[in-house]
Amino acid sequence: MRLHVNQRHARVLELVRARGSLRMTELAEALGVSAVTVRRDVEALAGEGRLLRAHGAVTWPGEGGLLAGAAPSAPPAAPQDGMVLGMVVPSMEHYFAELAHGAREAVAARGGRLVLGISNYLPGQDPVQVGLLLDAGAQGLLLQPSWERGLPTAEQERQLLDLPVPAVLMERRIPPGGRLSELDGVRSDHVLGGAAAVHHLADLGRERVALLVRKDSPTAPLVQEGYEAALTARGLTPSPPLEMHPAADPAGYDDAVARLTRRQDVEAVIVHNDQDAIAVAQRLRAAGLRIPEDMAMVAYEDELARMADVPLTAVAPPRRAVGRMAAELLTARLPQGRAAAEEDSPRRHVALLPRLRVRESTVGRADH
Structure with missing residues (x-):
């Protein structure tokens, strides 16, 4: 394979x-x-x-070698040279780069340095990258774990709780009833993001709304939760989501569009993520459907949505703000950043609201 x-x-x-x-x-x-x-x-x-x-x-760089994401000419600074924070993300593609930039800005403003580890979406790489960062002197960790479907196993929970330094979770909803409530966390509220897309479409009179998501995405279940809750709140009936294979290819997009168009009464579709939304929009138009006249579309992510042939209305999670706030929470937990009065301050689970950006795929060129 x-x-x-x-x-x-x-x-x-x-x-x-x-x-x-x-x-x-x-x-x-x-x-x-x-x-x-x-x-x-x-x-x-x-x-x-x-x-x-x-x-x-x-x-291999060997013991004391370079960290994932560190430049060869810039080995990790020792703790005595200033605050060093580590950050583990699944990738450095658009979404994660924004998180990293936000975190780096907050760390730099406090005279510190941020060093990256990249797990490549492999859960087994999360502890490996954490170990490398700790070996390099990281005094705190910003973590976006590669949990399957966004949920940790018992072993993954234990690994996080056993960390020897403070840690903040990013863009992961801490499961209710689990032990990870002991950690600080900052995330985009994707449930409300999914709901915002539905309410926008329903306000335009589009009441029969479909949802198209990737099967392996940890964000998809949250968007689906918001989608279903918003339709129910408006007295409308949600449809089961159309799931795409994780490794989408042209045939996968063709299949998704075929299943979508077989739902004769669908007036609008929410697609997570931008890349998939653009591919689906192209195929809908090739099939003779007009956007938004025959099918309104909302993308979920807003990295590339504005660059579609018909610019796509999109839900934009506040990526940079999540990274910035996560770094601020983490530095407040470090001895050098913590005031005596804050030593026993409660843990925080912060949810930042995504923003809906309206473009031609829902309102049309004449009305925009």
């Missing part, structure tokens, strides 16, 4: 760490990919400071 680029990167790191060093040709053979592909993967990982390249070979 062909590996996704993130899975391939994780496999490269696993092989090189186990062997210490490998020739490029050996690595390509082990992965079953071309020399060009493995060279591109290694260049990306070396650029992030996660591997070292030398004369047709690749080596």
